[in-house]
Amino acid sequence: MNSSENEPLPQLMLSTTSPTNISNNLSDIVVTNNTDFIPLSERPETYFVPILFFVIFVVGTLGNGTLVWIFMKHRTMRNVPNTYILSLAIADLLVIVSSVPFTAVIYIVDHWPWGEMMCRISETAKDISVGVSIFTLTALSGDRFFAIVDPLKKFHTSGGGRKATRITLCIALSIWALAILCATPAAMGSHIKDIFDPDTNINFSVCYPFPEDWLDGDYAKTMVMAKFLVLYVIPLTIIAIFYMNMANHLIISTRNVPGEAQGTQRQIKARKKVAITVLIFVLAFAICFLPFHMYLLFFYFYPNFNEVYNAFWNYFRIVSFCLFYLHSCSNPVALYWVSGAFRKHFNR
Template sequence: MTESEVDANEQIFWMYTAFNVSNITETYSNPFDELRAGKDLVRQLAWLIGVLYAAVFMVGTLGNALIVITVACNKSMQNVTNYFIANLAASDFIMCIFCIPWTVVNSLMDNWIFGDVMCRLVPTIQAISVFVSITSHVVIASDRYCMITYPLKPRLTRAICFVIIALSWTSATALAIPITYFTKEYDLRVYGYHIVCYEMWPSEVPKKVYEIILILLGYLIPLTVIITLYGRISYVITSRVLPGVFTEAQERQDLKKKQKTNRLLIAVVMTFTICWFPMYMIRIITEINPKVFSGEYHDLVFFICHWFAMSSTVYNPFVYAWLHEKYRRRLKSAFVAKCFRRSSIYRQHSKEGVATTHLQTRDYVTNSPKSTRFSSMRSLKGVDTV
C-alpha cells in the first residue's frame, strides 16, 4: 500500500467514524462500541429485514418485468402512455436488482466484499435508476395532463416519446457521475474495522451543494409538479359535464368513474410522497446534523427509510397498470393465450378435423336420403296415381 493510499485511508477512517459515530457518552466509552451496538441490533432483526426486503424484491421484479414484457410483446399496447409506464417499470426493475440485494448484504455483513469496480458501479446504477423512476412519474403526469386537459390536441409521437425517455436516462447518468468519481473502496482493517465502500468528497461544500441538488431534483420539485398536474386533472374531470341528456343511472355511472379516477390520482401522489419522504428527510437531517441518526440506531433507521423507498417499486405497477381493467385484459391475452397457444392450436386443429369429418359424413348422409327419398316419393307417387 502506497503512502498516498495510507493517507487516504486514514482520512476516510476519521470521516467515516465522525459520520457514523456520535460523541462519546457515558453509555459507550469507545465510539466503536456504539457502532457495534448498532450492528448487533440490526443482526438481531436480520430475519425480519430479510423477509421484508425479499417480499419487495420478488414482487417488485416480477410485477415490473411483466409490465415491460407485456408492452414489448403486445402491439396493441405500444402507445406513448404505455411506453412511459414501461420506462418507469424498467427503472424500478433495475432499482430492485441493484438497490436491494447489494445494500442488504453490505449492511448486514458490515463489510464490502464486491471489489472496487462494483463499489463504483452499484451506487451509480442505483442513482440512475432512482432518478429515472422519479422523472418517469413527472413525465406520466404531464402526458395525462395534456391528454385530459387538451383532448383535441395531437398526442406526442413515438419519436418524441423515445427522445424524452433517452433524455431521462442521459440526464440521470450525468447527474450520477460525481457518485462514480468520488466513491471508492477503502480498507480500514488496519484500524480494527472493515472494508468500506464510501463516497468521499474533497471538501464539504461541494458535497452539500450536490446533496441539495439531488434533494431538489429527486424529490421536492417532482413532488410539486406531480401534485400540481394531478390536482389540475382532478379539477378538470370533476367539473367537466358531458354533452347530451343523461338518465339517472348514467349520471351515477359517470360520477363513479370520476371518483375512481380521483382515487387513482390520489394513490399516485400518496405513494410517491410516503415512500420517498423518509429517505429524503433523513438525507436532509443528516446534512444539517450528521450525528442525529448516528450511533446505535443509525443502521436501523436507515433500513426503515430505505425499505419504504424501495417499496415504491411494488406499488407502482399496481397503481399505473394492474388497477386498470383494460391492462389486465391485455395482459391475460398476451400471456395466458401464448402459454396455451400450442395446445389451443392443437385443439383447434382437432376440432376442425372432427368438424370436417362430420361435415363430410353429414353431406354424404344428407345427399343419400335426398335421392332415396326422391326415388321413394316417385315410387309412392306412381303407386298413388295408379
C-alpha cells in the same frame, strides 16, 4: 476541519444501543467507549432486511419483467401512458438487478464485499433509477393534464399514433439521458471507504458516494441538497400543479357536459382513471423517498447530530433504506390493482 464532518453511510451504519458518537475526522469514524457495539447476530436488521430484500427482488423482477413482456407482446398496450410506464419498469429492473442483491448482503457481513467497481455500478444504478422514475412521473402527469384539458389534440389521445409515438419515445430517451447525467457524480465519485474502530479493533468498509476532498469538503452536503431539490421537491411541486389544475378542470367540465353526451362522459371517465393511476404512482414515490431524504438532511445539516443520534434514528435510517428499495416493486403491484387490462394480461 471540513464542514462535511458527519457523514452518513447509506449502506451501512454502526448499530448501537446508545447514541453513536462519530469522530470529526473524515477518515476515522469510530464508536466511542460510551457506546456498546452490537454483534451482527444480535441485530434484528440482520435477519429481516435480507428477507425483505429477497421479497423485493422476487416481486420486483416478476412484476416489472411481466410488465415489459406484456408491453412488447400486446400491441394494444402500446399507447402514450404505457410507454412511460414501460420506462418506469425498466428503471426499476435496473436497480433491482444491479443493486438490491448486493446491498442486502451488507447486513449479513457488515461490510461491502463486492469491490469498488460494483460499488460504482450500484450507486450509479440507484441514481439513474430515481431520476428516471421522478422525471417520467412528471412527464406522465403533464401528459394526463393535457389529455384532460385539451383532449382534441391527437398527441394526447389514448391510442397515440405515429406522431405521438415518436414524441413520447423522444421524451422517454431524453429522460434517460437526463437521469444518466444526474448519476454521473456517483459513477465518478463512489468508492470504498475504510473505517477503523480502535475500541473494538474492527475494520469496516462501506460503499460511499461522496469523496471527502471534493468542493473543499462541502461536496456531500451539496449533493444531498441538490438531490433533494432536483429529484424530489421540484418535480413533485410541478406534478402537484398539474394535478390541481387537472382537478379544477374536471370539476368544471363535469358540470358543463350535457346529460346526453354519454360518449364524452365515457372519455372523461377513462382519462380520470388513468390520471388516478398516475397519481398513485406519484404518491408511492413521495412516500417511499421522503424518509430517505429526511434522514440525509438530518444527518448532514443538523449541527449536533452526534448528540441526538439514538436507537430511533438508527431504525429510522434502516426503514428509510428499505422504503427506498421497496419503491422498485411498488408500481407493478399498484398497476395490478388499478388496471384491469394489465391484471388480465398478468393473470394469463
